[in-house]
Amino acid sequence: MYALVDCNNFYVSCERVFQPALEKRPVVVLSNNDGCIIARSDEAKSLGVPMGAPMFKYKNLLKKNNVIIYSSNYTLYGDMSSRVMDCLKIFTPQVEVYSIDEAFIGLDGANNNTLVEKMKKMKESINQWTGIPVSVGIAETKTLAKLANHIAKNYKEEGVYIIDRNSSRLVELLGNTEIEDIWGISKKWGARLRSIGISTGLQLQRSDPRRVRQCISIVGERIVRELNGVSCLPLESVQPRKSIMVSRSFGKAIRDVSSLKEAISNYTVTAAKKLRCQHSLCGSIYTFIQTNRFNLKDLQYSNSSVASFNEPTQDTFKLLKAVDISLKKIYRPQFEYHKAGIILSQLTTKINASLSEKNTASNYKGIFGMQPDLFLVAYENYKRVHKRERFTNTIDKINEKLGLGTIFYGAQGVEKKIQKSHKSKVNWRMKSYYRSSAYTTRWDQLLRVS
DNA sequence: TCTGGGGTCCTAGGACCC
DNA sequence: TCTGGGGTCCTAGGACCC
Numbered sequence: 351m352y353a354l355v356d357c358n359n360f361y362v363s364c365e366r367v368f369q370p371a372l373e374k375r376p377v378v379v380l381s382n383n384d385g386c387i388i389a390r391s392d393e394a395k396s397l398g399v400p401m402g403a404p405m406f407k408y409k410n411l412l413k414k415n416n417v418i419i420y421s422s423n424y425t426l427y428g429d430m431s432s433r434v435m436d437c438l439k440i441f442t443p444q445v446e447v448y449s450i451d452e453a454f455i456g457l458d459g460a461n462n463n464t465l466v467e468k469m470k471k472m473k474e475s476i477n478q479w480t481g482i483p484v485s486v487g488i489a490e491t492k493t494l495a496k497l498a499n500h501i502a503k504n505y506k507e508e509g510v511y512i513i514d515r516n517s518s519r520l521v522e523l524l525g526n527t528e529i530e531d532i533w534g535i536s537k538k539w540g541a542r543l544r545s546i547g548i549s550t551g552l553q554l555q556r557s558d559p560r561r562v563r564q565c566i567s568i569v570g571e572r573i574v575r576e577l578n579g580v581s582c583l584p585l586e587s588v589q590p591r592k593s594i595m596v597s598r599s600f601g602k603a604i605r606d607v608s609s610l611k612e613a614i615s616n617y618t619v620t621a622a623k624k625l626r627c628q629h630s631l632c633g634s635i636y637t638f639i640q641t642n643r644f645n646l647k648d649l650q651y652s653n654s655s656v657a658s659f660n661e662p663t664q665d666t667f668k669l670l671k672a673v674d675i676s677l678k679k680i681y682r683p684q685f686e687y688h689k690a691g692i693i694l695s696q697l698t699t700k701i702n703a704s705l706s707e708k709n710t711a712s713n714y715k716g717i718f719g720m721q722p723d724l725f726l727v728a729y730e731n732y733k734r735v736h737k738r739e740r741f742t743n744t745i746d747k748i749n750e751k752l753g754l755g756t757i758f759y760g761a762q763g764v765e766k767k768i769q770k771s772h773k774s775k776v777n778w779r780m781k782s783y784y785r786s787s788a789y790t791t792r793w794d795q796l797l798r799v800s
Numbered sequence: 801t802c803t804g805g806g807g808t809c810c811t812a813g814g815a816c817c818c
Numbered sequence: 819t820c821t822g823g824g825g826t827c828c829t830a831g832g833a834c835c836c
Contacts, residue, residue, distance in 0.1 A: 381804035
């Protein structure tokens with residue numbers, strides 16, 4: 351058995367923990383750059399504010415109904431998320447963190463008769479310890495647990511719902527579920543399935559898996575089997591990321607290459623830090639820039655460039671140099687740019703390297719922690735790589751201790767430190783007018799109680 | 801005026817091998 | 819006029835998720 355634990359209106363709930371007056375009031379949280387509405391309280395949902403709606407289209411509605419608006423605050427949400435996940439780990443070691451606001455937990459060896467009661471207790475504890483309300487769906491497979499969670503959330507059921515595959519209620523439930531509401535089926539595949547006469551969850555459950563495979567892919571076949579209680583998607587442990595992307599839309603359109611470089615350099619620094627945090631090296635970095643695709647009257651342009659490294663790296667300087675070269679290749683002065691980003695890919699795990707111990711010249715990976723450049727003299731290369739590594743680690747440590755950006759790279763822009771407010775002259779900085787504090791991660795932003 | 805960001809997996813097709 | 823068969827690996831693009 352699996353349980354899916356999903357936080358209710360997660361971002362809104364995070365804000366409410368620190369502003370209890372927001373309870374029972376309509377609240378929304380915006381995406382980066384204050385662009386779209388990506389989280390809504392129940393009250394906001396019932397006003398008819400759809401998920402992912404562009405903010406500017408709903409501004410009047412929000413204003414008229416006194417909806418409270420927040421910019422997204424991922425520092426806060428990320429920290430609240432790990433608190434919730436830590437709670438789950440108290441109840442069982444079998445936890446798969448699936449996204450910022452949900453986790454699957456394995457219930458092997460649990461007694462089915464007491465399962466619902468146990469999950470209710472867990473739900474209450476999480477609420478007590480973190481202030482975050484969650485819903486729990488329990489079933490034999492992940493796909494069914496997703497469905498159970500949907501019931502738990504939308505029909506209350508005290509926030510916990512278990513699917514019994516043999517009950518007639520499952521037939522009713524699947525029969526009332528549109529094909530696109532099944533986990534893993536979205537619009538495109540939904541349309542394809544409808545074209546061969548499958549339009550409800552029940553019809554999908556009862557169809558021939560091979561036929562669905564022909565229509566979609568093996569992914570579809572798995573879904574059919576999962577709906578029939580055959581688990582095809584096991585619980586997975588946390589793995590390092592296979593790619594790391596950092597991209598942003600700009601607060602204002604920008605034209606000059608120096609601003610673009612500054613923005614991209616900042617994204618690269620962020621990505622490189624993430625890379626080192628998960629002890630990976632990257633083999634290549636992809637840089638992209640694009641104009642505003644919504645500005646139909648403007649000429650559109652988007653382009654990208656990949657830089658590969660002879661030797662996988664986690665050195666911020668190397669990455670910055672690579673994106674600088676890439677940017678020069680793709681930049682065209684006649685356009686106004688709206689978004690840019692970078693992607694680190696071909697990630698490999700860095701091994702702890704040392705010249706001593708049992709490592710010999712024949713064991714290059716042991717010495718370097720990676721596959722080194724064939725054409726460099728080994729010992730000189732070793733010294734160089736390790737010198738760079740110590741340097742980068744020192745910068746990381748200083749920034750950890752004294753705050754992010756205490757030491758920064760020239761390419762990030764020297765005005766950086768003084769541009770804290772949204773009056774900033776740095777025009778690529780994203781909009782964030784309604785951001786709350788980093789209550790749980792910064793001493794200078796602790797909640798004040800008077 | 802204003803339209804997010806960050807991931808994974810699968811498949812088809814091309815390039816290569818013998 | 820006629821031009822094989824059987825593989826692997828890599829990548830781009832398309833689908834999905836939150």
